[in-house]
């Protein structure tokens with residue numbers, strides 16, 4: 401694939417909601433990652449901040465509103481079959497309002513921390529979920545995939561948390 405000179409990453413959000421011993425995941429019903437369990441999120445739209453996008457996607461996909469969202473990680477995904485890097489901003493919420501409800505895109509389900517279905521999830525998740533679930537660590541990672549789904553290279557480290565991180569897509 402011929403690469404352009406430079407490309408901005410495409411911005412996404414991903415929200416993990418926990419209740420102290422369980423994490424709320426959704427089984428993706430359509431589109432990218434169909435069939436996988438994942439947190440709730442999607443593309444950041446022009447004019448909205450990443451935090452607003454995270455709240456919007458959580459409400460659209462799971463029917464709940466996060467009482468607070470903490471920015472915990474930035475993940476870059478590189479695909480050999482997609483020209484643009486994806487930058488996914490991971491948020492955590494341990495408190496929410498509403499009742500998790502199935503949407504057109506996601507079927508929500510709670511999982512105990514020791515029963516997370518990594519075999520039915522993106523291959524990067526097994527590496528960074530423990531950092532998010534174990535406490536307040538923040539992290540940055542880069543994951544290289546071939547044929548969309550096969551993880552061939554990874555780099556993940558804990559980094560200082562960027563309190564209140566937020567920015568808007570131009």
Ligand SMILES: COc1nc(N)nc2c1ncn2[C@H]1C[C@H](O)[C@@H](COP(=O)(O)OP(=O)(O)OP(=O)(O)O)O1
Pocket residue numbers: 412413414431432433438439440441442443477486488522523524525545
């Ligand atoms: C490649 O590895 C990935 N791992 C994980 N855990 N999550 C990923 C990976 N790649 C993408 N994601 C996340 C990022 C987003 O939360 C979703 C993809 O967003 P989607 O394509 O569903 O975006 P929407 O705006 O909701 O799409 P529609 O146009 O269908 O509304 O997956």
